[in-house]
Amino acid sequence: MADAGARDSESGRVRLAVPRGALLGDTLDLLDRIGIDTTEVRENDRKLLFEDAGIITMRPSDVPTYVESGAADLGITGKDVLLEQAERELYELSDLRFGRCRMVLASVAGPDRVEEARRRLGIVRIATKYPRIASAYFERAGVQAEIVEVRGSVELAPLTGMVEAIVDLTATGTTLRENRLVIRDEIAVCTARLIANPVSLKLKTAAIDALLARIEATQVEDTKKPTAQGPGGQEPAAGRRGSNEV
Amino acid sequence: MAEWTPSGTRDVLPDEMRELRALGERLRTVFDAAGYGEIRTPALENEITFSRDGGDAGPAYRVFDEHGNVLVLRSDMTVPIARVVGNRYADAQLPLRFWYEAPAYRAARPRRGESREFMQAGIELIGAPAPHGTVEVLNVLCDSLLAAGLTDFKVGIGDVRLYASLLADYGVDERQRVRLSRLLARHDFVAVAEALQRMDLSAADAELLASVPRIHGGPEILDADGPLDAALGDLREVHAALAPETARRVIYDLGLVRSIDYYTGVIFQVYDPGHGQPLGGGGRYDNLLANFGRPLPAVGFALNVERVHIALTGEERIDG
Numbered sequence: 001m002a003d004a005g006a007r008d009s010e011s012g013r014v015r016l017a018v019p020r021g022a023l024l025g026d027t028l029d030l031l032d033r034i035g036i037d038t039t040e041v042r043e044n045d046r047k048l049l050f051e052d053a054g055i056i057t058m059r060p061s062d063v064p065t066y067v068e069s070g071a072a073d074l075g076i077t078g079k080d081v082l083l084e085q086a087e088r089e090l091y092e093l094s095d096l097r098f099g100r101c102r103m104v105l106a107s108v109a110g111p112d113r114v115e116e117a118r119r120r121l122g123i124v125r126i127a128t129k130y131p132r133i134a135s136a137y138f139e140r141a142g143v144q145a146e147i148v149e150v151r152g153s154v155e156l157a158p159l160t161g162m163v164e165a166i167v168d169l170t171a172t173g174t175t176l177r178e179n180r181l182v183i184r185d186e187i188a189v190c191t192a193r194l195i196a197n198p199v200s201l202k203l204k205t206a207a208i209d210a211l212l213a214r215i216e217a218t219q220v221e222d223t224k225k226p227t228a229q230g231p232g233g234q235e236p237a238a239g240r241r242g243s244n245e246v
Numbered sequence: 247m248a249e250w251t252p253s254g255t256r257d258v259l260p261d262e263m264r265e266l267r268a269l270g271e272r273l274r275t276v277f278d279a280a281g282y283g284e285i286r287t288p289a290l291e292n293e294i295t296f297s298r299d300g301g302d303a304g305p306a307y308r309v310f311d312e313h314g315n316v317l318v319l320r321s322d323m324t325v326p327i328a329r330v331v332g333n334r335y336a337d338a339q340l341p342l343r344f345w346y347e348a349p350a351y352r353a354a355r356p357r358r359g360e361s362r363e364f365m366q367a368g369i370e371l372i373g374a375p376a377p378h379g380t381v382e383v384l385n386v387l388c389d390s391l392l393a394a395g396l397t398d399f400k401v402g403i404g405d406v407r408l409y410a411s412l413l414a415d416y417g418v419d420e421r422q423r424v425r426l427s428r429l430l431a432r433h434d435f436v437a438v439a440e441a442l443q444r445m446d447l448s449a450a451d452a453e454l455l456a457s458v459p460r461i462h463g464g465p466e467i468l469d470a471d472g473p474l475d476a477a478l479g480d481l482r483e484v485h486a487a488l489a490p491e492t493a494r495r496v497i498y499d500l501g502l503v504r505s506i507d508y509y510t511g512v513i514f515q516v517y518d519p520g521h522g523q524p525l526g527g528g529g530r531y532d533n534l535l536a537n538f539g540r541p542l543p544a545v546g547f548a549l550n551v552e553r554v555h556i557a558l559t560g561e562e563r564i565d566g
Contacts (some may be wrong), residue, residue, distance in 0.1 A: 089433075
């Protein structure tokens, strides 16, 4: 660890915290596009530290912890994680646009039990893996809520009558539908974000700016794709790759 | 179960204490040589003393005394020293130079290893206007970090007025300026860019305003012309007068923000690769002294002594 830190500091190399799980595929695709070799990461499910690529892998909710401490200079994680850990001292640099999900309020199909509990009991019970996002949402709405924190399948909680509704992240809505839950409100739209340690951002500016510029270039390419087919879009990119190889 | 200290507080045992003492000694030598005199003030102050300018980093702990008055544990040494100047130095010759090494008390946010009580070492220079007062304090800051034994530190320098005045130039109203500064204080560049895009600005202007807080680097960034030209005046004056040893440590940072409300001009923050969070900072607070009956320009800095100590061990590991 210590020696690795020394090399990184001297050469201005950055260490990137990469989320395992749903965001991993798109994250590695992005890294490939900006010229970071991810072959080793793709081939190793269990290895955590990839010194040559400057990558460490972890669960998404741990990414802010490593970045805030400076153990990683940069990190990629979902906006849902950042909202839930809003007190972290780190910089949110860029919206990477992939991993798009919605944070929603959902309850069992039929009459809205949230509304009934609010009116008749004065308090609503909400199960969630995101207690801070859920509390903030109900505070804004002026509704008293009892937040029940669960770790696993949140959908079970309203089906068993333990709570009136859930606050959870959904990408396609399939799991909600399969459990007869309907979306009652959208709390936030969450995409993957690039975050930075505050000290690294100031001390490793050149390396971080270069990486950001390459990421922004891929986003410009993506926005051009639908309109500029053929000569405008694909071919010059292929041409560039060719000339690099020469 | 055994009794432990409250969360966010800790005991310091002899091995660490010896190192902290030695570090404090090295800082003291620099402060003394620069003509600063040590000052001590009570940990408890009247609530009114701190009530005007606190910001997020204001006092968090209040107690009643035996007469029902509210006392607070000081959240920094700058405000008590401003009070001392109003109380005790009404006719003194200016400028006044003070240094201190003393604990301060702030709220610890939940679920984090934050300190409620932390040791600060710093200086306050009172009655010395910009830019020369600022330059003196920055030079002492760099001298003290070098004396502490740090070799790789940098000092970020910005101006609290810069972004707000730029936004005003572009016709952004006050309510939205406050909102943007709040997002900037949270370091959320994505939200800043989104908020600007929703405002009544051309796409090019929104993009420019979103890019400014990201600009940091050497003195070349002070050459910017156009809308930034006027806002950079104070930073240019500081740059022109810095000692060469200080100048090579400086990063000019157009997006620098601090969590304390009393700053009025140039602000600074200390970075070192040996620690993941800033080691300290400071800046100009030209309006604070007026609260205590002496409207004087002032500037100072405070270092978090424990973080400097961690950074020293961090640098030893890196260089070791």
